[in-house]
Amino acid sequence: MAQQKKMVEEITSMDEDFAKWYTDVVKKAELCEYTSVKGCMVIRPYGYAIWENIQHIMDSMFKATGHENVCMPMFIPESLLEKEKDHVEGFAPEVAWVTHGGSEKLEERLCVRPTSETLFCEHYANIVHSYRDLPKLYNQWVSVVRWEKTTRPFLRTREFLWQEGHTIHATAEEAQEETIRMLNVYAEFCEKYLAMPVVKGVKTAKERFAGAEDTYTIEALMHDGKALQSGTSHYFGDGFAKAFDIQFTGKDNKLHHPFQTSWGTTTRLIGAIIMTHGDDNGLVLPPAVAPIQLVIIPIASHKEGVLDKANELKNKLANVCRVKLDDSDNSAGWKFAEYEMKGVPLRLEIGPKDIENNRCVVVRRDNGEKIFVSLDELETKIPELLEAVRDGLYQKAVDRRAAMTFTARDYAELKDIADNKPGFIKAMWCGDRECEDKLKDELGITSRCIPFEQEHLGDTCVCCGKPAKHMLYWGKAY
Amino acid sequence: MAQQKKMVEEITSMDEDFAKWYTDVVKKAELCEYTSVKGCMVIRPYGYAIWENIQHIMDSMFKATGHENVCMPMFIPESLLEKEKDHVEGFAPEVAWVTHGGSEKLEERLCVRPTSETLFCEHYANIVHSYRDLPKLYNQWVSVVRWEKTTRPFLRTREFLWQEGHTIHATAEEAQEETIRMLNVYAEFCEKYLAMPVVKGVKTAKERFAGAEDTYTIEALMHDGKALQSGTSHYFGDGFAKAFDIQFTGKDNKLHHPFQTSWGTTTRLIGAIIMTHGDDNGLVLPPAVAPIQLVIIPIASHKEGVLDKANELKNKLANVCRVKLDDSDNSAGWKFAEYEMKGVPLRLEIGPKDIENNRCVVVRRDNGEKIFVSLDELETKIPELLEAVRDGLYQKAVDRRAAMTFTARDYAELKDIADNKPGFIKAMWCGDRECEDKLKDELGITSRCIPFEQEHLGDTCVCCGKPAKHMLYWGKAY
Numbered sequence: 001m002a003q004q005k006k007m008v009e010e011i012t013s014m015d016e017d018f019a020k021w022y023t024d025v026v027k028k029a030e031l032c033e034y035t036s037v038k039g040c041m042v043i044r045p046y047g048y049a050i051w052e053n054i055q056h057i058m059d060s061m062f063k064a065t066g067h068e069n070v071c072m073p074m075f076i077p078e079s080l081l082e083k084e085k086d087h088v089e090g091f092a093p094e095v096a097w098v099t100h101g102g103s104e105k106l107e108e109r110l111c112v113r114p115t116s117e118t119l120f121c122e123h124y125a126n127i128v129h130s131y132r133d134l135p136k137l138y139n140q141w142v143s144v145v146r147w148e149k150t151t152r153p154f155l156r157t158r159e160f161l162w163q164e165g166h167t168i169h170a171t172a173e174e175a176q177e178e179t180i181r182m183l184n185v186y187a188e189f190c191e192k193y194l195a196m197p198v199v200k201g202v203k204t205a206k207e208r209f210a211g212a213e214d215t216y217t218i219e220a221l222m223h224d225g226k227a228l229q230s231g232t233s234h235y236f237g238d239g240f241a242k243a244f245d246i247q248f249t250g251k252d253n254k255l256h257h258p259f260q261t262s263w264g265t266t267t268r269l270i271g272a273i274i275m276t277h278g279d280d281n282g283l284v285l286p287p288a289v290a291p292i293q294l295v296i297i298p299i300a301s302h303k304e305g306v307l308d309k310a311n312e313l314k315n316k317l318a319n320v321c322r323v324k325l326d327d328s329d330n331s332a333g334w335k336f337a338e339y340e341m342k343g344v345p346l347r348l349e350i351g352p353k354d355i356e357n358n359r360c361v362v363v364r365r366d367n368g369e370k371i372f373v374s375l376d377e378l379e380t381k382i383p384e385l386l387e388a389v390r391d392g393l394y395q396k397a398v399d400r401r402a403a404m405t406f407t408a409r410d411y412a413e414l415k416d417i418a419d420n421k422p423g424f425i426k427a428m429w430c431g432d433r434e435c436e437d438k439l440k441d442e443l444g445i446t447s448r449c450i451p452f453e454q455e456h457l458g459d460t461c462v463c464c465g466k467p468a469k470h471m472l473y474w475g476k477a478y
Numbered sequence: 479m480a481q482q483k484k485m486v487e488e489i490t491s492m493d494e495d496f497a498k499w500y501t502d503v504v505k506k507a508e509l510c511e512y513t514s515v516k517g518c519m520v521i522r523p524y525g526y527a528i529w530e531n532i533q534h535i536m537d538s539m540f541k542a543t544g545h546e547n548v549c550m551p552m553f554i555p556e557s558l559l560e561k562e563k564d565h566v567e568g569f570a571p572e573v574a575w576v577t578h579g580g581s582e583k584l585e586e587r588l589c590v591r592p593t594s595e596t597l598f599c600e601h602y603a604n605i606v607h608s609y610r611d612l613p614k615l616y617n618q619w620v621s622v623v624r625w626e627k628t629t630r631p632f633l634r635t636r637e638f639l640w641q642e643g644h645t646i647h648a649t650a651e652e653a654q655e656e657t658i659r660m661l662n663v664y665a666e667f668c669e670k671y672l673a674m675p676v677v678k679g680v681k682t683a684k685e686r687f688a689g690a691e692d693t694y695t696i697e698a699l700m701h702d703g704k705a706l707q708s709g710t711s712h713y714f715g716d717g718f719a720k721a722f723d724i725q726f727t728g729k730d731n732k733l734h735h736p737f738q739t740s741w742g743t744t745t746r747l748i749g750a751i752i753m754t755h756g757d758d759n760g761l762v763l764p765p766a767v768a769p770i771q772l773v774i775i776p777i778a779s780h781k782e783g784v785l786d787k788a789n790e791l792k793n794k795l796a797n798v799c800r801v802k803l804d805d806s807d808n809s810a811g812w813k814f815a816e817y818e819m820k821g822v823p824l825r826l827e828i829g830p831k832d833i834e835n836n837r838c839v840v841v842r843r844d845n846g847e848k849i850f851v852s853l854d855e856l857e858t859k860i861p862e863l864l865e866a867v868r869d870g871l872y873q874k875a876v877d878r879r880a881a882m883t884f885t886a887r888d889y890a891e892l893k894d895i896a897d898n899k900p901g902f903i904k905a906m907w908c909g910d911r912e913c914e915d916k917l918k919d920e921l922g923i924t925s926r927c928i929p930f931e932q933e934h935l936g937d938t939c940v941c942c943g944k945p946a947k948h949m950l951y952w953g954k955a956y
Binding site: 042100 | 511513514515518519520521522523526527529530546547548549550551552553555558570571572573574575576577578579580581588590597600601604605616620621623625636637639
């Protein structure tokens with residue numbers, strides 16, 4: 001128990017210092033480690049296994065919607081980056097520049113991709129000639145680099161892992177449908193597999209991706225009331241196609257510019273998981289992406305038959321979940337704390353008494369509930385319990401978000417909420433950027449999105465009093 | 479047939495110009511495409527799907543031998559790269575240097591990783607403290623950059639995809655065992671899944687990896703008689719540990735330096751597949767990594783029932799292999815040429831006559847054999863035929879290698895073979911680098927490896943006549 005206590009004490013409490021709690025968790029749960037390059041991290045085995053599970057599920061969803069994986073180079077020549085005016089303005093200030101190969105100075109600087117629209121466009125210009133070549137529905141799993149000033153593990157790093165989908169279509173309608181389709185894939189992934197509710201909506205012009213006509217987003221609410229943009233999907237119209245001279249011969253035998261989209265999610269999702277489900281005992285992982293879904297801890301394992309039985313259960317359960325047996329010398333108490341810290345969804349305890357009664361104890365990480373399960377029913381019961389953990393986590397997150405979503409009908413109310421109540425703020429907006437700038441300056445909040453599900457909260461903008469166009473979600477954001 | 483002819487004509491014949499045949503195949507089979515950055519390529523969906531299959535199988539083999547995946551940053555500070563003297567000497571001349579982040583000059587240059595020993599060492603120094611922390615058996619799937627002068631798709635590119643294993647152990651014996659274990663994993667992978675025979679051996683000191691005490695290799699022989707180094711496994715001793723100050727407290731309660739290994743394979747394996755199995759009709763893919771293992775081509779598909787039956791077969795076969803039905807408007811002849819070009823291992827033809835007789839025709843890509851198969855037996859027969867294709871490819875490659883492996887007993891014989899007979903040359907060697915240098919200068923051949931399976935071909939070095947120490951494989955290499 002001494003060791004258990006010590007371990008738990010090592011994490012700062014969430015209420016005391018949420019930022020410190022976060023870094024404690026990523027470090028103690030061995031998700032990542034700093035390196036000597038600021039903002040670049042080592043993703044350790046336990047953290048990378050979460051990412052592999054995310055990749056595996058999401059990749060299946062991409063393939064089920066007709067997408068193919070490709071791999072573009074990591075370098076973009078400066079002249080290529082510059083082809084689309086808005087795009088280069090948005091990204092040039094934060095790219096890493098390669099100037100030398102070995103001891104030779106390069107004729108043209110290359111940037112390490114911050115995103116790959118320009119590379120995909122160059123490729124599409126090469127391979128798209130006829131309407132028969134369309135659509136191309138491509139995705140890649142790579143890392144990108146953005147030279148951020150302020151960095152935090154998983155949330156904002158100079159290099160991060162992500163997937164970027166890039167598609168090209170014969171018509172605007174098709175491209176627009178794709179943009180929404182992929183936003184829905186992201187939302188489904190977050191809600192079903194990460195047990196994380198999200199608000200779907202469109203970004204304001206100010207918050208749009210550099211070069212996009214529309215940027216759609218899913219916004220999640222973290223434990224501390226701050227918003228986290230968890231995935232974005234962009235509709236480009238034919239702007240990039242025109243800048244990069246991509247044309248195809250249509251069925252009408254004339255030349256047309258095609259229409260494009262891109263969409264991305266990143267290792268930030270691991271940060272989202274931590275800050276949505278975590279608690280003062282550490283990480284709490286949604287079962288679908290947990291590297292270990294159930295840990296078996298033998299009780300009084302020196303007693304005859306206990307380890308044999310634990311091994312038997314492990315082999316049996318390996319067919320229905322990702323299971324680990326910890327038969328190390330550490331005390332049961334130490335192990336309890338360790339796997340709580342690591343967010344393992346279910347813990348199974350088996351000791352001499354349990355064996356006698358042909359049962360075991362299963363403890364849920366999400367709510368601490370202890371359940372006696374007959375050993376004969378384990379293989380059906382464990383998948384049900386994993387599903388119950390997912391549902392429990394989801395419901396808890398939905399309830400918290402509901403409790404932390406506020407409505408502001410005038411500026412005074414908005415200011416009071418912004419100053420005192422962390423969370424989403426719903427309010428009417430006139431559509432002008434001036435109001436966004438003002439609220440950011442005065443209250444420190446930014447527009448998160450114009451949600452698809454609109455509510456009528458009044459007729460005038462909460463900021464300037466002019467006629468309102470949309471209901472908007474506001475918040476402080478990561 | 480007009481279209482079929484046209485397609486096939488587009489590939490240069492192997493005998494006419496092997497290098498041109500190679501680039502024709504990678505381009506026409508849509509494996510990759512050039513970009514505006516020399517030596518950096520787009521890996522297209524069909525090429526990337528081969529890589530995904532390679533990754534999937536190899537990753538399982540790594541996990542089955544106890545390895546875990548991690549992800550290191552892509553940047554190495556110059557001072558970190560310089561910590562191990564031999565290592566930096568080997569790699570510094572060919573790295574890409576990042577000098578600016580956005581508009582600001584960096585205080586210290588960062589190189590884009592050419593390999594990640596230094597990053598793993600920095601990490602190990604942070605996380606390894608006690609014998610209880612050992613071994614660490616890590617691997618990562620990333621891309622690396624080496625600023626090569628001469629580049630060729632898949633074979634030598636400035637950026638390439640690879641996996642790099644990095645392990646650290648308490649004893650030299652354990653690390654040495656690991657080095658050989660992973661070489662054997664590579665050899666098994668190549669032989670079983672790529673149907674490509676390899677020679678296992680150790681590199682001479684001259685050909686060693688920069689910083690290694692020993693470099694082991696698997697060497698394959700391509701269709702044109704040139705050798706291709708297909709995977710390497712390095713034993714580092716405690717050299718890196720000393721340079722990076724990695725120490726652990728042993729069971730004896732004293733501080734020790736641990737022992738390390740690294741091992742890697744790359745997208746070069748796709749080049750190896752092309753040049754081992756390909757022919758004048760295009761690519762020939764080993765079934766285990768073929769994106770499409772069987773293509774169904776309906777014959778006279780306008781006739782009633784043909785497309786229905788083809789679809790029925792597709793759904794049935796989807797349970798036993800990666801199957802595609804091509805029900806497009808293209809002629810059957812065009813389709814035959816197209817999927818031959820793409821190296822699909824099996825083609826299934828189904829037409830009205832076949833349906834009447836409750837059978838279909840299956841054609842093997844490796845030898846053109848046509849087999850009538852009863853529709854009732856398809857689900858057992860197809861996996862057998864895929865296995866037969868693998869065996870056929872392997873045997874053909876083994877036979878070709880045998881026919882292209884020569885023995886030289888003196889310099890005159892060696893010179894005659896090197897000048898006139900492409901292939902491996904087995905010859906005795908004194909162990910001196912001078913002879914390696916001389917043979918490279920005079921005959922253009924390099925030492926491939928000292929094979930594990932030694933033969934006694936004489937008592938003296940084929941080059942200098944001094945007493946021989948080893949039998950060596952020589953060859954011209956990619």
